[in-house]
Amino acid sequence: MSPPQDETPDGRTVSRRRFLAGLTAGSLAGIAGCSGLRTGPRYDRSQADFDPEPLPGDRTYPDDDGVTMFRRGLRRLGYYPDATVPDSVAVNWQFPANYIGHTAAKASPRPTPDGETIVIPADTGLVHAVTPKGRSRWTARTGATSLGIHGTPTIVDGVAYIGGYDGDLYAFDVRTGEQVWRTSRIAFDGAIAIGSSPAYWDGVLYVVVEYNHPPAGTMWAVDAETGQPLWSDDRLWGMPHPSTSIDPEYERMITASNDGVCYSWEFPSLEFEWSFETDHHVKGTIPQYDGRAFVGSWDGFFYCLDVVDGTELWSFETGEIIMSNPGVDPETGIIYVGSDDRHVHALDMETGDRIWSRNVHGSVIGSLTVTSDAVLVGSYDGNLYALEKDTGEVRWTVANNGHVTSAAVPHDGRIYYAERAVLSGYWNDDEETRVEVPGHAYCLVPDE
8 A cells, every 4th residue: 555645846745744744844943953953865875885794693783792772683583592591580670660551562671782781761751771680870861751761772882772752862871871862853843752663774773753643654764873864754654653674685674553554665775665554553563584574463464574575475363453573583484473362373484374372361562582492472461471482381470560561681691571550540531540550670580
């Protein structure tokens, strides 16, 4: 499906959202200040000299240990081949972080590449940094005080990049917590939120932002050093939540939106390539592997697409909403997906055939993490599960206060994750919402 477009007198096409936004562009430009409002197109990435090395496993940069991001890499596989999951675990530390009822998946803790600092954004708008043993290093405050932060930071050479539900994009010094720069929502044409996690390649951040009049989204390229917006494409409709995935080997960048459409650009030139329409919202991030893209939709189907032209290769039906971010194991050719059908399904990447399914007794709306021997997944039954990769058998569960909706992130023998708060009255307009128990950030260690 091609989203609605309007044509300008010179033959260029612009989305209706951009057309409507243009009615107030003059007033916005006047108050942008030093926030990074575009001064003209500066994005110039040619395919002619772009010949990246294949990325082994799910490493973002084969020779650069200074970069880490959501789902561990640009392809968003959620794959940690060097990590093993203990036979049993214990909670080493926890602290309250999340207090808001917004049901989007919570931000995932992100260890720095050296593992010395864990950056944990919260739905209060705060960003916490702690040591692996849970000691506070610093806490930074953002302007996202209403719905807070739900995206996971991208960390590059000691700087953490993260968007907030205030529509601003932030850069923080990981060592001190000081703000390096902040690009205002005004520079993003009046965005209301950034729920996605930035992707990073060669000095540029790629991030999707949201708008509400009308509900729509825009893909942006932003200079990582300065926060200056460099390029945008506002063809997205519906308010987009998925993070951007990039596969430099197959030269594709992909995201999706609440309009049920997946969008793909050639990378790094960002020429638009194709779109694929499902029958409902697409809220999960779309991993790419071996020329395939994997899409879960609220229409109850999980799709495998050819990244070159967007054609459907196969689909798997759960019959219920699929909101979670799937985990991919390149070594075995298996992809793991959770659903509102309360199951985790292990599927053959080539055919879509089901290998096994495991009932986890609650909806799965967060991220699945794949290690060398297990799959980690949070359920709305209040537990974090470790499932055997080959069979789906439950190795262990950890009972939590609320619903685990962040990714469980293994690093140096520890597992970090975060949960949603326990609330009362949230779904009843006649009652005041009360926080019964805050959502905590956790660290698990082997129980020896």
